Every structure is written in structure tokens, then in C-alpha cells.
Amino acid sequence: MSAAPVSRLGIVGLCVLGWSVPAWSQTAVPAGNNERISEIQVRYVDSAGEPVEGLTRPFVITREFELQPGAVYTAEAAQAGVDRLIALDAIRDASLSLEPSIDPTQAVLVVTVEEADPVFVGFRTAAPQPSALQGPFQRRVGGDESTGFAVSGSVQLRNVGGNDQNLALNLRGGENVLDGEIIFRDPWIGSDRQRTGYAVNFFNQRSQQTVFTGGDREVDLPGGDDPIVHRLGGGVQVTRAIEPDLSAALGLSYQRVSVRDGIFSGDSEPVDELGNALAVSDSGQDDLLTLNFAAQYDRRNDPLATTSGYRLRFGVDQAIPIGESNIAFTRLSGSYLQYFPVPLFGFADGNRTLVLSSRIGTILGDVPPYEAFNIEAGSVRGYGGDGLGAGSSFFEVATEYRFPIANFRAFDRPIGLGGALFVGYATDLGTADEVIGIPSIARDQPGSGLGYGIGLRATTPIGLVRLEFGLSDEGSEVILSTGDRF
Numbered sequence: 001m002s003a004a005p006v007s008r009l010g011i012v013g014l015c016v017l018g019w020s021v022p023a024w025s026q027t028a029v030p031a032g033n034n035e036r037i038s039e040i041q042v043r044y045v046d047s048a049g050e051p052v053e054g055l056t057r058p059f060v061i062t063r064e065f066e067l068q069p070g071a072v073y074t075a076e077a078a079q080a081g082v083d084r085l086i087a088l089d090a091i092r093d094a095s096l097s098l099e100p101s102i103d104p105t106q107a108v109l110v111v112t113v114e115e116a117d118p119v120f121v122g123f124r125t126a127a128p129q130p131s132a133l134q135g136p137f138q139r140r141v142g143g144d145e146s147t148g149f150a151v152s153g154s155v156q157l158r159n160v161g162g163n164d165q166n167l168a169l170n171l172r173g174g175e176n177v178l179d180g181e182i183i184f185r186d187p188w189i190g191s192d193r194q195r196t197g198y199a200v201n202f203f204n205q206r207s208q209q210t211v212f213t214g215g216d217r218e219v220d221l222p223g224g225d226d227p228i229v230h231r232l233g234g235g236v237q238v239t240r241a242i243e244p245d246l247s248a249a250l251g252l253s254y255q256r257v258s259v260r261d262g263i264f265s266g267d268s269e270p271v272d273e274l275g276n277a278l279a280v281s282d283s284g285q286d287d288l289l290t291l292n293f294a295a296q297y298d299r300r301n302d303p304l305a306t307t308s309g310y311r312l313r314f315g316v317d318q319a320i321p322i323g324e325s326n327i328a329f330t331r332l333s334g335s336y337l338q339y340f341p342v343p344l345f346g347f348a349d350g351n352r353t354l355v356l357s358s359r360i361g362t363i364l365g366d367v368p369p370y371e372a373f374n375i376e377a378g379s380v381r382g383y384g385g386d387g388l389g390a391g392s393s394f395f396e397v398a399t400e401y402r403f404p405i406a407n408f409r410a411f412d413r414p415i416g417l418g419g420a421l422f423v424g425y426a427t428d429l430g431t432a433d434e435v436i437g438i439p440s441i442a443r444d445q446p447g448s449g450l451g452y453g454i455g456l457r458a459t460t461p462i463g464l465v466r467l468e469f470g471l472s473d474e475g476s477e478v479i480l481s482t483g484d485r486f
Contacts, residue, residue, distance in 0.1 A: 150174025215443030350404025381470030
């Protein structure tokens with residue numbers, strides 16, 4: 001069998017020893033004695049616990065608590081507020097205390113916070129979910145870049161104006177990719193009780209897509225180069241929390257999409273060497289205007305280290321016909337993720353978790369090749385990172401068992417080393433012929449695949465690092481990557 005190594009890393013550089021993973025609150029809160037809250041005070045401290053002048057506006061902190069002046073204190077509501085507070089980009093740590101009030105039946109609720117550094121440099125580029133924005137750093141079910149070796153990084157101004165707003169520059173560069181995005185987010189406008197927020201982004205994306213890679217037949221551009229998909233555009237979205245665990249986003253995005261003969265090329269290529277269309281318009285320059293909706297219902301016990309619970313996502317993308325390409329389609333997609341604590345085996349103290357994942361989608365109407373559901377080998381490990389197929393519909397299912405191996409310290413930081421056993425299957429459901437230019441059929445891609453293997457997972461100061469060995473009937477691959485696969 002041939003091995004095709006694939007590596008995806010983030011900018012580590014100077015921040016390896018300086019950046020820590022965001023914490024998920026386990027801070028104990030006062031039990032209380034049915035006191036009524038007379039007022040809420042916010043105090044700011046540094047990492048040594050010394051008082052400092054805070055940047056975050058007090059209402060940004062107090063709005064995270066259901067407990068307000070006049071309410072009866074409960075530990076459950078207090079803990080929920082602390083958890084939400086620590087999840088903010090602006091806050092590193094927080095604690096609560098109750099202090100006496102003039103009225104002995106009342107108490108002052110004191111919130112003490114340590115703010116995060118206002119400038120973040122690292123390789124955490126994943127967008128908060130749900131997101132209706134489009135772009136290289138926005139998740140899309142059934143879509144993927146074939147980046148090869150790539151380096152990702154992000155520079156963020158956090159807590160802009162003391163409002164927990166975020167301005168970020170996200171970058172990714174590698175042998176097959178050059179992506180950039182500028183994005184501004186306000187997760188919560190003022191004190192709106194529905195937690196209404198908004199975001200605006202602008203992006204420039206040049207990369208290979210798995211829809212144009214893989215298969216038993218190599219199909220290049222007329223000049224012999226690999227197809228590079230160029231997307232230039234931006235969008236705006238509004239987000240809202242409908243219920244504590246249910247949130248949604250509605251957005252409008254525009255992209256100018258074309259296929260180029262190189263990362264830095266300015267020449268559009270409307271067809272491949274076989275004459276198959278790479279774009280919808282004859283010029284090779286497509287205008288894509290979409291109205292996007294995304295929703296997420298999240299019942300996981302801990303978003304950063306999940307061991308139980310589930311997450312459900314659903315999305316609708318409606319293409320509005322404009323320009324020469326006049327593209328019109330409706331894309332429906334969804335995913336379901338379930339975690340079970342299953343103590344089968346392990347070699348150290350730590351969580352033993354079974355993960356089940358399923359994803360599905362379909363497109364009604366025009367199916368441009370660059371918008372088709374790409375069955376990428378990244379989700380079905382063992383195929384060397386190339387595409388398995390591209391269709392107007394797809395289905396994917398995967399399972400993974402995670403177990404602890406060892407816990408130790410390196411550079412005076414805790415490291416948790418774990419293992420994983422995984423298997424996955426995906427199929428285009430026989431819809432490859434419904435894609436404009438039939439890219440999957442032209443490349444003789446299989447249209448489905450089954451992969452399995454074993455991996456190592458290391459929880460480090462720079463985040464989760466994964467090293468995986470995948471097998472399939474097509475060969476094997478070694479994958480080095482960061483972040484959670486699901």
C-alpha cells in the first residue's frame with residue numbers, strides 16, 4: 001500500500017509557551033441562603049489577584065447572569081452565569097462572592113474577573129457556531145479544501161471598545177492554498193435579552209478543492225496545471241439565541257468565483273482539458289449571491305472536552321440568480337453528533353468516550369462543481385487527502401472511541417496523551433452526474449469510501465494536536481492536524 005502523508009499545522013512560533021487553552025469553568029460558587037440580591041458589583045484583578053482597572057464594560061459582565069438585583073440568589077443560576085462569563089473571549093477567569101448588605105436579608109453579588117489579553121496570536125481560526133457566513137474559515141457541511149501541507153494562524157483584537165467585540169485577521173498558506181479573511185463580530189448587541197449579535201466578513205480564498213482532486217484519472221487544465229478555485233467576497237449575518245441551548249444565524253453573502261491555473265494567477269479557466277465546465281458562465285467568472293440560514297441545538301456537557309450529550313446542526317442556503325451565471329439552487333444540510341461515556345479500556349486516568357457522527361445534505365437546482373458536496377478523504381481517513389466523489393447529495397457516518405494513555409508535564413505545562421480508534425463511511429448517493437461539468441465522473445472517483453485506523457490525541461498548551469494513521473482499500477495515510485475532528 002502507498003502512504004500519502006498529509007499535514008495541517010497552525011502558527012505556533014512564539015506562542016507555543018505563551019498561549020493557553022481557554023478554560024471551561026469549574027469554579028465553585030457560594031451556596032447562599034436564599035438571600036435577595038441588592039446590587040451587583042464588578043471587580044477586576046490581574047493574574048496575581050491584585051486589583052486593576054478593567055477594560056470590559058461592567059454591563060457586558062452582568063448581562064451574562066440571570067441573577068439581577070431583586071432576584072433570590074441560587075447557586076445553580078450563579079454557576080451558569082460564571083460558565084457563560086468564562087466562555088467570553090474577553091474573560092480569562094471569574095469568581096463570585098456574596099457580601100453583606102445594609103438589609104440583613106439581602107446580599108451584594110460581587111463578580112471578580114481576570115480579563116484575557118486584548119491581543120491574541122495563535123492558530124485558533126474556527127468560527128463560532130452557528131454561522132451563516134461564507135468563506136475559507138467558515139464551516140460548510142460537505143465542503144473542503146485540499147490544502148496539502150498548510151499553516152494557519154490568527155491575529156485578533158479582543159474586547160474591542162470593552163464590549164467583547166472581536167476583530168480578527170485569519171490566514172492560511174501552503175502548497176495548495178492561500179486564504180485570508182477579515183472578520184468583525186459583536187456577539188451580543190447592548191443588553192438585548194435575546195442575545196442578538198452580528199458579524200461582517202471579507203475574504204479572499206485561493207485553493208484546490210477536493211472536487212477537482214483524486215480519482216483514478218487525473219484531469220488538469222488545458223495548460224497542464226491543477227485547478228485552483230478563487231473566491232472573492234464577503235457577507236453579513238445576524239445571530240440570536242432562541243433558547244439557552246438553541247441559537248440561529250441568518251446572513252447574506254456574495255462571492256465572485258472562478259477557477260485559476262495557479263495560486264497567484266489572474267487568468268480564468270472556464271473548462272478543463274477534457275472540455276468539462278469548471279464554472280457556470282461561459283466567461284468562467286460566476287457571481288454567487290446566497291441567503292444563508294444556520295441553526296444549532298447544543299446539549300454537550302462541555303464544549304471543550306465533551307464526554308456526553310449531543311449537538312444538532314441544520315443549514316439552508318438559497319442562491320439568488322444574478323449576473324451571467326444566473327445560479328439558482330436550494331441547499332439543505334444537517335449534522336448530528338452524539339457523545340457517550342463508555343469505559344471500555346484506557347491506560348491512565350481520564351475520560352473514555354464513544355463519539356458518533358452523521359452528516360447529510362442535498363442540493364435542489366443548479367449544482368456548480370465548486371458548490372457540490374465534496375466527499376473528502378479528510379472525513380473518511382485512509383485515502384490520502386483527495387476527493388472520493390462530488391454529488392448533489394451525500395451521506396456520511398463515522399464513529400470514534402477515545403481513551404487516555406498518559407498524563408505528564410512538559411515545559412511546566414500539563415499534557416494529556418490519549419488514543420483513538422476510528423472508522424468512517426461516506427457516499428454521494430449516486431448523484432455525481434447531477435453536478436455541472438461532472439468532475440467526479442471525469443476523474444473516475446469511487447463515489448464512496450470506507451476508512452478506519454488509530455490515532456494519538458495530545459491536549460497541549462497550544463490546543464489539541466492529533467496524529468492519525470488511516471487505512472482504506474486505496475492505501476494508507478498519516479495525518480498530523482490540530483483541533484477536534486468533529
